[in-house]
Amino acid sequence: xxxxxxxxxxxxxxxxxxxxxxxxxxxxxxxxxxxxxxxxxxxxxxxxxxxxxxxxxxxxxxxxxxxxxxxxxxxxxxxxxxxxxxxxxxxxxxxxxxxxxxxxxxxxxxxxxxxxxxxxxxxxxxxxxxxxxxxxxxxxxxxxxxxxxxxxxxxxxxxxxxxxxxxxxxxxxxxxxxxxxxxxxxxxxxxxxxxxxxxxxxxxxxxxxxxxxxxxxxxxxxxxxxxxxxxxxxxxxxxxxxxxxxxxxxxxxxxxxxxxxxxxxxxxxxxxxxxxxxxxxxxxxxxxxxxxxxxxxxxxxxxxxxxxxxxxxxxxxxxxxxxxxxxxxxxxxxxxxxxxxxxxxxxxxxxxxxxxxxxxxxxxxxxxxxxxxxxxxxxxxxxxxxxxxxxxxxxxxxxxxxxxxxxxxxxxxxxxxxxxxxxxxxxxxxxxxxxxxxxxxxxxxxxxxxxxxxxxxxxxxxxxxxxxxxxxxxxxxxxxxxxxxx
Amino acid sequence: xxxxxxxxxxxxxxxxxxxxxxxxxxxxxxxxxxxxxxxxxxxxxxxxxxxxxxxxxxxxxxxxxxxxxxxxxxxxxxxxxxxxxxxxxxxxxxxxxxxxxxxxxxxxxxxxxxxxxxxxxxxxxxxxxxxxxxxxxxxxxxxxxxxxxxxxxxxxxxxxxxxxxxxxxxxxxxxxxxxxxxxxxxxxxxxxxxxxxxxxxxxxxxxxxxxxxx
Ligand code: SF4
Numbered sequence: 267x268x269x270x271x272x273x274x275x276x277x278x279x280x281x282x283x284x285x286x287x288x289x290x291x292x293x294x295x296x297x298x299x300x301x302x303x304x305x306x307x308x309x310x311x312x313x314x315x316x317x318x319x320x321x322x323x324x325x326x327x328x329x330x331x332x333x334x335x336x337x338x339x340x341x342x343x344x345x346x347x348x349x350x351x352x353x354x355x356x357x358x359x360x361x362x363x364x365x366x367x368x369x370x371x372x373x374x375x376x377x378x379x380x381x382x383x384x385x386x387x388x389x390x391x392x393x394x395x396x397x398x399x400x401x402x403x404x405x406x407x408x409x410x411x412x413x414x415x416x417x418x419x420x421x422x423x424x425x426x427x428x429x430x431x432x433x434x435x436x437x438x439x440x441x442x443x444x445x446x447x448x449x450x451x452x453x454x455x456x457x458x459x460x461x462x463x464x465x466x467x468x469x470x471x472x473x474x475x476x477x478x479x480x481x482x483x484x485x486x487x488x489x490x491x492x493x494x495x496x497x498x499x500x501x502x503x504x505x506x507x508x509x510x511x512x513x514x515x516x517x518x519x520x521x522x523x524x525x526x527x528x529x530x531x532x533x534x535x536x537x538x539x540x541x542x543x544x545x546x547x548x549x550x551x552x553x554x555x556x557x558x559x560x561x562x563x564x565x566x567x568x569x570x571x572x573x574x575x576x577x578x579x580x581x582x583x584x585x586x587x588x589x590x591x592x593x594x595x596x597x598x599x600x601x602x603x604x605x606x607x608x609x610x611x612x613x614x615x616x617x618x619x620x621x622x623x624x625x626x627x628x629x630x631x632x633x634x635x636x637x638x639x640x641x642x643x644x645x646x647x648x649x650x651x652x653x654x655x656x657x658x659x660x661x662x663x664x665x666x667x668x669x670x671x672x673x674x675x676x677x678x679x680x681x682x683x684x685x686x687x688x689x690x691x692x693x694x695x696x697x698x699x700x701x702x703x704x705x706x707x708x709x710x711x712x713x714x715x716x717x718x719x720x721x722x723x724x725x726x727x728x729x730x731x732x733x734x735x736x737x738x739x740x741x742x743x744x745x746x747x748x749x750x751x752x
Numbered sequence: 753x754x755x756x757x758x759x760x761x762x763x764x765x766x767x768x769x770x771x772x773x774x775x776x777x778x779x780x781x782x783x784x785x786x787x788x789x790x791x792x793x794x795x796x797x798x799x800x801x802x803x804x805x806x807x808x809x810x811x812x813x814x815x816x817x818x819x820x821x822x823x824x825x826x827x828x829x830x831x832x833x834x835x836x837x838x839x840x841x842x843x844x845x846x847x848x849x850x851x852x853x854x855x856x857x858x859x860x861x862x863x864x865x866x867x868x869x870x871x872x873x874x875x876x877x878x879x880x881x882x883x884x885x886x887x888x889x890x891x892x893x894x895x896x897x898x899x900x901x902x903x904x905x906x907x908x909x910x911x912x913x914x915x916x917x918x919x920x921x922x923x924x925x926x927x928x929x930x931x932x933x934x935x936x937x938x939x940x941x942x943x944x945x946x947x948x949x950x951x952x953x954x955x956x957x958x959x960x961x962x963x964x965x966x
Binding site for chain 2: 279280282283285287288289291293295302303305306309314316319320321322330331348350351353354357391393394399400401403414415416417418419420422423426427428429431433465466469470499501520521522523526529530533565586587589590593684685686693703705706707708711712
């Protein structure tokens with residue numbers, strides 16, 4: 267019999283019972299909550315007279331609606347100008363209070379984007395099942411945790427029963443072998459993968475990211491990759507446990523205690539796919555061939571190398587694809603054949619659960635240091651993923667680098683990733699964004715989003731148009747590093 | 753959950769692939785803490801020519817005359833015909849809530865995104881996956897004849913076109929059962945509380961660090 271994949275192992279460890287019809291009940295270890303997808307679930311519990319099954323499995327924080335300017339934030343919830351947004355955040359607070367659920371409130375230093383907060387706290391552990399009413403829950407798979415987004419009815423189901431009705435997915439392995447080029451990051455890897463398999467390529471699969479290029483990534487880079495598994499259609503992205511995983515977790519507030527640590531680590535070491543495990547589908551990429559990526563359209567699969575041109579719909583062979591490309595070009599205000607590096611930007615957004623952790627901010631700061639945001643860029647903003655990321659960045663002086671270069675340094679939250687708060691694009695405005703979705707209207711009505719890595723976004727802010735960060739004045743960047751370490 | 757009843761529904765064709773949940777219901781409407789009232793803002797950015805905001809009276813907003821659901825012939829449609837990868841993107845259950853609130857009971861497409869698929873069934877909406885050619889043919893028939901209706905029989909897992917042609921479809925037995933009976937799946941799961949408690953105890957013994965209340 268063939269061995270088991272990492273996904274098979276995680277599934278088996280959480281299987282409570284399976285039904286004849288192929289559906290199953292799986293046990294949920296960690297349930298993360300935020301203000302947007304939980305109110306109707308709590309309301310449902312209340313109406314049915316039900317209580318949460320296990321209080322210590324849940325952890326909540328508001329992130330989507332919170333303002334990011336220091337002035338508004340200093341007033342706490344009262345600083346949320348939009349009434350509807352404020353009510354939603356207050357509703358989360360009230361629900362967590364009445365159902366006795368731990369919550370990091372708006373101005374708690376541990377507050378932040380739920381997918382940044384979980385791992386940072388050690389609340390996401392290898393071998394767990396992690397769910398949240400949010401599709402980017404896939405992020406947590408970087409820790410070899412079986413993690414995926416759920417809808418609000420399922421949030422209610424998990425609160426009430428600690429279980430989820432699920433069906434086993436198929437296994438896909440995406441292998442990225444070899445050495446990444448200088449200036450090429452985890453974000454470029456995942457965009458390249460989506461460009462290859464398409465936004466529905468992973469539908470019905472749990473994707474395990476493997477290969478030497480993945481092994482070399484830090485945990486933060488792995489989170490960036492798993493975060494966007496959903497953009498390839500897969501609810502689940504996974505990376506096997508190794509030393510990086512274990513070292514990252516040591517000493518985090520929710521991590522196992524000193525007495526439990528050795529047993530936990532021993533169990534975690536098993537969380538890898540067996541050498542003879544069967545994958546239903548395998549996709550291979552050569553890391554060395556991956557260039558910095560830029561999306562040109564309104565779906566993450568509409569992505570090209572920074573050195574390329576905006577593609578021509580006439581080259582596609584499928585009628586539905588041709589029409590989709592034409593519509594995207596029109597919406598984005600681009601012409602086929604235009605060079606990507608000629609695309610000029612109005613705004614730049616560095617943040618979101620894809621790229622708002624400390625390493626992302628360091629990468630961007632390295633590019634921004636000693637330079638100035640171009641005149642045609644009206645707003646370049648950096649939004650750290652959590653209060654703790656913000657504090658660390660400030661301790662390293664990154665905030666000063668950004669501010670001196672003309673970026674705005676904001677308070678943590680989802681911000682312009684989906685523009686539910688006041689941070690949004692105006693109609694027709696074009697933005698280089700480190701987030702994960704370039705859908706029509708995603709960052710504001712009529713807004714135009716190009717997805718890129720943090721370094722690419724910072725370089726685009728400085729030049730006012732896209733540039734290949736690999737040949738972006740590397741000499742002076744090195745000089746600065748030397749100066750910093752001197 | 754409400755029961756899924758046998759229906760003879762008017763079909764509306766939405767000829768566009770990769771319709772994401774941001775398009776089905778834009779984020780500003782996600783601020784509501786209710787489950788209802790999303791219908792007027794279904795496909796908001798396609799339906800209206802201006803930007804919508806929550807709590808607004810939509811009757812005075814300029815309609816996009818080119819958008820299919822604004823055409824009088826599709827008024828009252830209960831069956832939405834769509835292209836591949838329908839419902840991709842965010843996990844917002846507001847998407848099926850909006851479809852339901854608008855009056856759609858069935859969506860037919862060559863493929864659906866996973867989370868949307870789950871969310872729809874939990875709200876009594878039947879999603880039917882058919883091959884590309886069949887969907888293409890239904891698009892042509894719908895566009896060609898005004899008042900095109902499909903008979904949707906979940907019990908027998910079969911569609912019937914106006915010409916009497918029948919098309920079989922697959923649906924997993926558990927979901928079918930819940931839909932036909934209008935079952936509350938939390939209640940069903942809680943009926944297995946004992947099994948869950950047993951599992952939980954074993955799980956706690958094997959990996960005590962997963963529990964912080966010990
Ligand atoms: S940062 Fe963006 S993608 Fe991530 S949880 Fe917030 S809104 Fe969703």
